[in-house]
Amino acid sequence: MTVKNFKTLFENRYFIEDSGAFIVEKSNILDALHVIKNRDNYTLLLDMTAVDYLKKDSSKARFAVIYILRHSDFSQILMLKVYLDATLTLPSVTSLFKSANWAEREIWDQYGIQFQNHPNLKRILNHKEFIGHPLCKDYPITQGQLCTKTDDLMDEMTPLLKSKGYENFEDLMFLNLGPAHPASHGTIRNFVALEGETIVSTVSEIGYLHRGFEKSCENHTYNQIIPYTDRLNYCSAILNNIAFAHTVEGMLGVEIPQRAQYIRVIIGELSRAIDHLVCLAAMLVDMGALTNYWYLYNPRESVYTLLSKLTGARLTNSYMRIGGVSRDFYEGFEEDLRYSLKDIQKGVGDTLKLIAHNRIFHDRTQNVGIIKKDEALNRGITGPNLRACGIAYDLRVAKPYYGYDTFDFNIPIGSTGDVYDRMMVRFEEIEQSIYIIKQAMKRIPKGDIMLNNHSIALPSKQSVYTSIEGVMNQFKLIYEGVKVPSKEYYDAIEGANGELGFFIVSDGSGTPYKVKVRPPCFYAMSALPSMIEGGMIADAVLSLGSLNIIAGELDR
Amino acid sequence: MAVGAEAIFGNSVITTKLDSAISWARESSMWPYVFGTACCAIEFMSVASSQYDISRFGAEVVRFSPRQADLMIVAGTISYKQAPVLKRIYDQMTEPKWVISAGACACSGGFYDNYTTVQGIDSIIPVDVYIAGCPPRPEAFLDALIKIQELQAKKESIIKDRVVKNFKGKLDDSKKL
Ligand code: SF4
Numbered sequence A: 001m002t003v004k005n006f007k008t009l010f011e012n013r014y015f016i017e018d019s020g021a022f023i024v025e026k027s028n029i030l031d032a033l034h035v036i037k038n039r040d041n042y043t044l045l046l047d048m049t050a051v052d053y054l055k056k057d058s059s060k061a062r063f064a065v066i067y068i069l070r071h072s073d074f075s076q077i078l079m080l081k082v083y084l085d086a087t088l089t090l091p092s093v094t095s096l097f098k099s100a101n102w103a104e105r106e107i108w109d110q111y112g113i114q115f116q117n118h119p120n121l122k123r124i125l126n127h128k129e130f131i132g133h134p135l136c137k138d139y140p141i142t143q144g145q146l147c148t149k150t151d152d153l154m155d156e157m158t159p160l161l162k163s164k165g166y167e168n169f170e171d172l173m174f175l176n177l178g179p180a181h182p183a184s185h186g187t188i189r190n191f192v193a194l195e196g197e198t199i200v201s202t203v204s205e206i207g208y209l210h211r212g213f214e215k216s217c218e219n220h221t222y223n224q225i226i227p228y229t230d231r232l233n234y235c236s237a238i239l240n241n242i243a244f245a246h247t248v249e250g251m252l253g254v255e256i257p258q259r260a261q262y263i264r265v266i267i268g269e270l271s272r273a274i275d276h277l278v279c280l281a282a283m284l285v286d287m288g289a290l291t292n293y294w295y296l297y298n299p300r301e302s303v304y305t306l307l308s309k310l311t312g313a314r315l316t317n318s319y320m321r322i323g324g325v326s327r328d329f330y331e332g333f334e335e336d337l338r339y340s341l342k343d344i345q346k347g348v349g350d351t352l353k354l355i356a357h358n359r360i361f362h363d364r365t366q367n368v369g370i371i372k373k374d375e376a377l378n379r380g381i382t383g384p385n386l387r388a389c390g391i392a393y394d395l396r397v398a399k400p401y402y403g404y405d406t407f408d409f410n411i412p413i414g415s416t417g418d419v420y421d422r423m424m425v426r427f428e429e430i431e432q433s434i435y436i437i438k439q440a441m442k443r444i445p446k447g448d449i450m451l452n453n454h455s456i457a458l459p460s461k462q463s464v465y466t467s468i469e470g471v472m473n474q475f476k477l478i479y480e481g482v483k484v485p486s487k488e489y490y491d492a493i494e495g496a497n498g499e500l501g502f503f504i505v506s507d508g509s510g511t512p513y514k515v516k517v518r519p520p521c522f523y524a525m526s527a528l529p530s531m532i533e534g535g536m537i538a539d540a541v542l543s544l545g546s547l548n549i550i551a552g553e554l555d556r
Numbered sequence B: 001m002a003v004g005a006e007a008i009f010g011n012s013v014i015t016t017k018l019d020s021a022i023s024w025a026r027e028s029s030m031w032p033y034v035f036g037t038a039c040c041a042i043e044f045m046s047v048a049s050s051q052y053d054i055s056r057f058g059a060e061v062v063r064f065s066p067r068q069a070d071l072m073i074v075a076g077t078i079s080y081k082q083a084p085v086l087k088r089i090y091d092q093m094t095e096p097k098w099v100i101s102a103g104a105c106a107c108s109g110g111f112y113d114n115y116t117t118v119q120g121i122d123s124i125i126p127v128d129v130y131i132a133g134c135p136p137r138p139e140a141f142l143d144a145l146i147k148i149q150e151l152q153a154k155k156e157s158i159i160k161d162r163v164v165k166n167f168k169g170k171l172d173d174s175k176k177l
Helices: A026-038 A100-111 A154-163 A213-217 A222-230 A234-252 A258-286 A290-311 A333-355 A359-365 A373-378 A383-387 A419-443 A461-466 A468-480 A520-526 A528-532 A537-547 A551-555 B004-009 B018-027 B039-048 B083-092 B103-108 B138-155
Strands: A014-016 A022-024 A044-052 A063-070 A077-083 A089-091 A114-116 A173-177 A189-195 A198-205 A487-495 A498-506 A514-518 B032-036 B071-075 B098-102 B129-131
Touching (some): A100 A114, A154 A189, A154 A198, A173 A537, A213 A514, A234 A258, A234 A498, A258 A419, A290 B039, A359 A419, A359 A537, A373 A383, A383 A419, A461 A468, A520 A551, B032 B083
Parallel strands (some): A022 A077, A089 A114
Antiparallel strands (some): A014 A022, A044 A063, A063 A077, A189 A198, A487 A498
16 A cells, blocks of 8 residues: 555656745635644654845746655655735645744734734734835845834733633733833743743733845845845854755755865854853852852853964954855964863753752753653744753664764754753763863864855965956955856755755855844744743743743844 | 052142042942943953953943943944834943944945945934944953043043034934934
């Protein structure tokens, strides 16, 4: 008997585009996704986005919506695409994937595409008074719109409370946690209804740090975008650089030199370690354990010193280039690195001595803010937050890049998916990252750090100053950018917070037609209300901290 | 046994201007409210931790309630959505108060010249000191703090009102865009 999967069930009702995306009709999308999820086991809806073909080729349709899914073996991905008719509507897929909820809201907000039967289709990134849909190609990039009043969110809160059986709200207290709140770690707003100290329901509002990353990308060349990627997850800027460069290199079909790959592994893992350090340090402050903040934050300073020698900047490093890395290690790098790693290990060790067997710490973190495996997958959570639930999904192992399969390391996982697990997974990941760095430092080969390809890599300064070819080459690459063949492409690496992917549409020029980030935080954040309802305020603060939401990446 | 100033001066009396005495007290104990929204706020974390140690300048008592703070440090990008929040918190701070605008984004919108970002927070609230950088180095934050202290020592007087009366931001009169 043949397996009834998508391909057999939908025979003749789909076709495959050059990009590898399966094109289905709007009327089939719900059924198709149902089959793909349940029969073909693509259980993780990674991301959804739309493309406005107005300035490219809108002969088929002006808008298309794209679904990116990952198989339960975590290595294969599948792209599904629907071209929209003039009504600009699509059935919502929130009944299949909870992760679609916010994703669809974002598409509505940015492109004006409506999703029928969506539980709460309202703007998510832009403010309430915003008119128009900014990612449409005919929206002028600099046209800002003043917001005079903050949304009171009662339009979401009232039905939520009614559904929980509250008729009048006299006994409830409403409280805003954020957007300017010490525990909001930036700009996240959680509006909670309290009965005593217990949270009965929560509405999260994001978008306070929406900086128009995606629109800005459409107006810059590929290498100019790298500084923008720094500021997505600014706690581990270099990992964002790598994710972006890696995706573009995939589109170009090139592989960077061995030495550059090793450098990316080493500096990438270092970034992962210091990202976890900030998360843990801030969380422990939230818990009232301030001493640990100094223990965990100070090692970051020694890494900053190393990074500023290597890249010229402490925080926003822009270290990667399309085709390699911008500079090779400096003299004395190895020693600095050894010193930094020791510092990190000492900080982690000192902290663990204080908390590992600490009753207060255990009571505050264990069985708090639990999220179950299936729920986590359904919501599109990845990275340490997913691993804490007990699912060993890590792209470095599931789909190794840069030779990660040749390194010896473990993927720590948790068992309950509570705050404690999420923290401990991060502590252990720091150790594993250090272990990887040490192996890589032993094996790193000599050689080039940039591709030897004139249409991608900048020429040496020597040749720019002494030859006309050099000047021209430099001028063209800077002025026009690296030309990427026309494609639609998704690729991802394991970021500090989970699967950090980029979906890029190129049109053959040096500027991308569209860039969409798959931000791990976005999906983690959408799970927060379900984690904190029924708990105490103080626990909500820890739950939020343990997800490590970085606003730059969340709101883009 | 008396130590320090008491030992040196004993029972003697020091005369000074009231303004100088008050400025001296204020300037060495600013209580900052950090309106940190983005990457620049991570650099502020460095300013507050051991290596740069803002407490050397008397400003380590970081308050998260605007009512208890007299120095607002805006570190990070301010989007249009965030702007009313910024203004509201600024308004909640009691006089006298000072504002540092830290980083390219807060000062001018930085490289986010697009539909989301306020092109300089001084179109929303008055600013006393600007810091360049994306993000500024921790030393620059400290430098700005010293500048505020100098402002207090040189320009302030208790008989002079510090409220910036003629400032009109975009959100003060929402009809004017
Ligand atoms: S100035 Fe630069 S570092 Fe600071 S918030 Fe803006 S983008 Fe981030």
